[in-house]
Amino acid sequence: MAMAAVLSRATISLRLKPLTTTLRHFSSVSSSVSIDDIVETSKTDKIGEFKKRLRIVDIKGGENEGLDNLGQVLTVRGWVRTLRVQRTVTFIEVNDGSCLSNMQCVIDSDAEGYDQVEGGLITTGASICVQGVVVPSPGKKQKIELKTQKLVMVGKSESSCPIQKKVASNEFLRSKAHLRPRTNTFGAVARVRNGLAYATHKFFQENGFVWVASPIITATDCEGAGEQFCVTTLIPTSKEATDSSADAIPRTENGSIDWSQDFFGKPAFLTVSGQLSGETYATALSDVLLPYMIELELAFADLNDDMACAVAYLQYVVKHVLENCKEDMHFFNNEIEKGIIDRLSDVVEKSFVRMTYTDAVELLLKSKKKFEFPVKWGCDLQSEHERYITEEAFNGCPDIKAFYMRLNDDGKTVAAMDMLVPRVGELIGGSQREERLDFLENRIDELKLSKESLWWYLDLRRYGTVPHAGFGLGFERLVQFATGIDNIRDAIPFPRAPGSAEF
Template sequence: MAVALSPAVSLRLKPFSAVRFFSLYRRASKTALYHQIHHFHSYHFTPHPTPPLSTLNSHRGRSFCSVVSAALSSGEATKTESFDKEEVKIGEKVGEFRKRLRIVDIKGGPDEGLNRLDETLVVKGWVRTVRAQSSISFIEINDGSCLSNMQCVLSSDAEGYDQVEKGLVLTGASIWVRGVLVKSQGSKQKVELKVEKIVLVGPSDPSFPIQKKRVSREFLRTKAHLRPRTNTFSAVARVRNSLAYATHKFFQDNGFIWVSSPIITASDCEGAGEQFCVTTLIPGSRETTHTPVAAIPSTKDGLIDWSQDFFGKPAFLTVSGQLNGETYATALSDVYTFGPTFRAENSNTSRHLAEFWMIEPELAFADLEDDMACATAYLQYVVQYVLENCQEDMAFFDTWIEKGIIKRLTDVVEKNFVQLTYTDAINLLLKAKKKFEFPVKWGCDLQSEHERYITEEAFAGCPVIIRDYPKACLFPLDY
């Protein structure tokens, strides 16, 4: 019998833990094996040399089992452990989950941290900048909870300051700091952390590519694993998180049931045929670049033999969860789908995405008026939620990404939505004293320039819903 014990250090046995056995034997009766296992607690182990392979090969059977009777722990086996059942502790209660203190918890309120002055706090995050001087250093760290950094001030008497002096605390490193929150002497922030102790959790390198200077998005595409540490991508992630949360909250509060629609499907919901195909007929990703066309199974007629594929027929990434939503709405009344969708439209514009998340509510016993009311209420709810809960990120977008975005979104919340028919919209465009790049006539599909004129000029920035489109505009393949 061979017994494997781990870790490979001096060990001692304690009650009620697992020891795993790998037994090699000729023939052993079930009764004898049962007797050996259930009386393991009386065994004493003495090191023996490993038997020669010839001896092991002579055995004709083997058994693998786990015995819960003794514990292994690191330490010297200097005394005999007591196996009195009254002293055995089978388990301990799992500790209470405690949320880590985040920078947004400190600086996210209206006082920006002034309400927590003189408190001793522990902050963990990644270094954005380091400014080391003769007897004092300034380190800005960010933990991703908000756009703002926490400025940490370290004097030479702080525990762990030698790591800063040695140049180990660099941009990109992860650190743990403890200190007292005090009023900041600078003008960029109201509070700062006077550090008592610093611990380098994860080192960085001087070649860390995301430095204080601004970098282009083209460059960040080559450093995809580090993009979330930039202001732009971290702000986008937080806003998308708020939008997703607000989406679920709106529909849940209004009695909708979320339906998880399949991502892989055989249906073409949109009917346009612009789908990504999912197949196992082509070998794995490591081999695809060298796969000859002849390796793909085909029929006698030279067509792809889909019967040999994973599903036995063509399958695609979904373009919409609408069909599933409709079937569930006929049983659950009001439902919504919210998940990834994929479009294989080979159009390189900002309005065409290969992958995106789509919200599709389905209302039972409702008409077009109910649909418009639901869409209006949803948009105003989620936009207001983001404006209230992502103020810092939205201010960043308004300054650096798209000026005026806060004003336009505020109009969505505060102004009334306008609805008009397609025919009224065409007449409005025909009367406009403006020349459009795309000519306007009844039956044409409205372009971006037409929509912008209606919303920005004709209705002074109010959101507009255009209804009663001609069928040919909605289903062009049928004509």
């Protein structure tokens, strides 16, 4: 009963403050023209049919770049990129994030809301709503423009706004991660990243994979890096974390941390891979996709199946962004990396080079190139080695090489692969998993891991084991590869780094 009462009061409270009322009041502060005068809004408290909002990409997109819309009265909402006030007319460039292009809005003194321009309220960064007629543009940068009839400032931008027309370095923009999506570069990165994510799910859904969410918190380390970040409730939270005392953490009689009092009753960490959980579902559902880190598992599959899937996947998502993010890709080709479109086209069209770990080592040794990390059989290949193979030895062709996981018949190598691409190096890492119980138990003993904590993983080999394989993709590396962005921190919306967790 008490809960029902709370919900009822919350519902009434929401109904007393409809969105349209708030917008009308806000806009009336700065102009006699309100958003309600431009945008059709609901006048009741009933929830209406959701309608896709008209975006700039909808107006200017297509082969005719908007000419099909000539004569139509349309409304755009967005943020002011530039403002040019001339003697008889003012040009306002508006961007809503849907595409790289701005909508050029031409406004003269006869338009409603022009007083906001005269009063200096419309500045770079301000959010506005503009209604006007689509007309041909005499300028060379666009085929159409909007002859403004009505203008409303939605949100004022103070003069201290750090995002201005002048070009800012990526390093500076990292300190403004909350505003940098408004720049051409980071807006384009976000749209291409979105395209890659969409194509990723589309590819796997079309090929029969089942989407499975693996745990982010784990007590079982997968790849040797899982103990980097501990997840615990033992630190007191009754006050600011910075004021918490280490003395308050419960301890055993010998002074060790008493993990039995923690939330999970044992040490727990942020995982670096969902692979082990993925194998659990793959041995029941056949083929599964783990979304957090773009990992997949294939049942009844060997290393060749794994490599074939990796190649098909990469070619699919690259082709998708080339075809569906053309404006952004031309921006990257002109402003970030010359020739990136040709490089990505090669990935789609060229055959991938396959070579073994042994062949890769021999190739590096024969190169006589002086590497920072010396090459010898048995060493882990570093980024400099991988980039030499893809960029110099094979002139930009992607490459797959094998070196770990399921033990091969030679007793020295394993059935695993890395996919290497130009500029980035390793993009995908995968392997055929060890499905034989005795081999897996021996490997666990060699590495001095706990069989007790891996009991469930061993059960998969006891009850209906099958050959299976999988791989993991570095999604941010994929974004780097597809955009030409040098620093991986610029491929992540809100990057986390040592000493940096600001946003």
